[in-house]
Amino acid sequence: xxxxxxxxxxxxxxxxxxxxxxxxxxxxxxxxxxxxxxxxxxxxxxxxxxxxxxxxxxxxxxxxxxxxxxxxxxxxxxxxxxxxxxxxxxxxxxxxxxxxxxxxxxxxxxxxxxxxxxxxxxxxxxxxxxxxxxxxxxxxxxxxxxxxxxxxxxxxxxxxxxxxxxxxxxxxxxxxxxxxxxxxxxxxxxxxxxxxxxxxxxxxxxxxxxxxxxxxxxxxxxxxxxxxxxxxxxxxxxxxxxxxxxxxxxxxxxxxxxxxxxxxxxxxxxxxxxxxxxxxxxxxxxxxxxxxxxxxxxxxxxxxxxxxxxxxxxxxxxxxxxxxxxxxxxxxxxxxxxxxxxxxxxxxxxxxxxxxxxxxxxxxxxxxxxxxxxxxxxxxxxxxxxxxxxxxxxxxxxxxxxxxxxxxxxxxx
Numbered sequence: 001x002x003x004x005x006x007x008x009x010x011x012x013x014x015x016x017x018x019x020x021x022x023x024x025x026x027x028x029x030x031x032x033x034x035x036x037x038x039x040x041x042x043x044x045x046x047x048x049x050x051x052x053x054x055x056x057x058x059x060x061x062x063x064x065x066x067x068x069x070x071x072x073x074x075x076x077x078x079x080x081x082x083x084x085x086x087x088x089x090x091x092x093x094x095x096x097x098x099x100x101x102x103x104x105x106x107x108x109x110x111x112x113x114x115x116x117x118x119x120x121x122x123x124x125x126x127x128x129x130x131x132x133x134x135x136x137x138x139x140x141x142x143x144x145x146x147x148x149x150x151x152x153x154x155x156x157x158x159x160x161x162x163x164x165x166x167x168x169x170x171x172x173x174x175x176x177x178x179x180x181x182x183x184x185x186x187x188x189x190x191x192x193x194x195x196x197x198x199x200x201x202x203x204x205x206x207x208x209x210x211x212x213x214x215x216x217x218x219x220x221x222x223x224x225x226x227x228x229x230x231x232x233x234x235x236x237x238x239x240x241x242x243x244x245x246x247x248x249x250x251x252x253x254x255x256x257x258x259x260x261x262x263x264x265x266x267x268x269x270x271x272x273x274x275x276x277x278x279x280x281x282x283x284x285x286x287x288x289x290x291x292x293x294x295x296x297x298x299x300x301x302x303x304x305x306x307x308x309x310x311x312x313x314x315x316x317x318x319x320x321x322x323x324x325x326x327x328x329x330x331x332x333x334x335x336x337x338x339x340x341x342x343x344x345x346x347x348x349x350x351x352x353x354x355x356x357x358x359x360x361x362x363x364x365x366x367x368x369x370x371x372x373x374x375x376x377x378x379x380x381x382x383x384x385x386x387x388x389x390x391x392x393x394x395x396x397x398x399x400x401x402x403x404x405x406x407x408x409x410x411x412x413x
Contacts, residue, residue: 012068014042016061019397030060062366063400064407077408079374082133083180086140090173093140094188096147110149113160116142120164123172124297128336130372135176142168150196162196166205169193170212171297178219179378186216204246207237208296211249214256218263227260244290248300251286254279255300255308262315269316276312280305292333299334307331307339311346319350323357341372349385358389359398365389366405376409383409 017027024042028035033053040046048054048068058065092098119142126135146168150161169189177186194209210233217226234253237246258279261272283305292301306329313322326347331340348364351357365385369376376382386406394402406412 008070009048009068010042010044010046012070013038013048013057016063016067016400017042019400020061022061027057027060031056033057058404058407061404063404066407066412067400067403077374077377079131079133080180080377083136083176083374086133086136087180087182087185089140090136090143090177091185093143094173094185094192098144098148110152111145113149113153113157113164116146116149116161116164119145120168120172121297123168127172127176128297128299128338130338130341130375132176132180132374132378135172136180139168139173139176143173159200162200163205165196166193166200166208167297169196170208174212175215178215179375181378183216183219186219190216203236203240204249207233207240207253208249209233210236211253211256214253214260218256218260223260223264224266227257227264230256230260244293245295247286247290248293248295248298251283251290251300251305252296252298254283254286255305258283258308258312259315262312273316273318276316280309280312283308299336299339301334303329303331303333304339307343307346310343310350314346314350317353319353322350323347323354337372338375341368341375344368344371345376345379345382345385349381352385352388358392358394361385361389362394362398362402362405366401369405369408373408379409383411387411 017024022030024038025035028038031038031053033056037046041048048057054065054068058068061067119138123135123139123142126132126138143165146161146165150158150165153161170193173189174186174193177183177189190209190212193212197205197209210229214226214230214233217223217229230253234250234257237250237253240246241250258276261267261275261279264272267275284302287300287302287305290301292303293299306325309325310322310329313319313325329343331343334340344364345368348361348368351361351364365376365382368382386402386409389402390406390411
C-alpha cells in the first residue's frame, strides 16, 4: 500500500496517539505491535506500509485509516465477511441438502436431544449478541443435526425436536438472514419453521410463526401485508392467553404491528402516530403484567417496549419524543447486545435531527457500534445518519471519531 508523498504517517500517528492520551506502550499493546517498532515509525526510521498494521492502529485509536495514510483504505468486518461466507452452506441446509450427501447416516447416530437443545439456546444467544459470523457458521450443522434426529424420533422426543427445529429457525435463522439482507432465504427459514409447527398443532406456536412471517414481509418492503399477518397472529394468541409466554408473544405482536404502521408511508402521519401509540400502549400494559421475559427466545418486557418507543418515534420523525425516553431506560437489563445497539443507534439518529445535538449523536452511534459492531456495520439507517453528520462542523475530536466510524460502516469520510 502507498502512503502520501510526504510520508508523514509517523507524524500523524504520534499526533493522534498524544491526542488520545495513550502511551507508546499502551498503543502497541492494543494494536499487537512492538513499542520499538512504533517508536521507529513515529521517528521516520521505519515505514508503516502493511494494511494489517494500519488497520490495527486505526482501530486501537478509534479513527479511520485515512487519518494515518492520507488516502482511503477499504474497510473490512471479519465477522460480517464470515457470516456471508457461510450463506452457501446455510442455503443448502434450508433446502434440506446435507453437507455430505454420500455420508452414511446409519453409521452416525442422531445427536442426543439435550445436546441439541443446548445448541439451539446458544444459537439464539449468538443472534441476540449480534455475533453473526459465529452464528452463521454453526447454523447449517445445527439444522442438519436437528432434521436427522427428527426423522427417526417418535412420541415425546419427536414433539420436543419439532419445537427445537422451530426455535432454531426463529429467531436465530430468520432474523439473521433478514439482517444480512437475504430476505428470500429468511422466507424459506420461516416456512420450514411453519412446517414443523403445523405437526405440533399448537395455536400459540402458530401465532409465533405469524410473528416471524410478518418480520419477513416487512423486510421485503410490504408493511401492509406484514401488518395483516401480525394482526391475524395476534387474534389467534389473544384467544389462548394461558400463561406469561402467550402474553409476551401478544405483546411482541403489538410491537410488530406498531413497527409496520410506522413504516407504512401510505398512511397519513396523524393516523400512523395515533395507531402506533395505541399498539405501544397495549404492549406496555402486557409488559407490566409479565415483566422482563425471554419467552420464545425474544426479549419482551418493559425495557424492550421502551426501546421501541425510541425506534418508532424516530421512524415517525418525532425526534424530541424519541430522545425524551432515554432517562431511566437501561437496555443492559436485557443482556442482549443487539437490542442495546438498536437503542443507541436510534437515539443517535434522532439526535442527528435535533439542533445542537450532533456531538451527542456521534457518542450514541459510537456506543451502538461498541456494543454490537456487526449489527451496526450492516445498518443502512446508521450509515445515513453518519453521512449526514459528516457534512456538519463538529469539534475536532468528535469529527475524528466520526470519520473512524464512517470508514467502518463503509463510507469514505
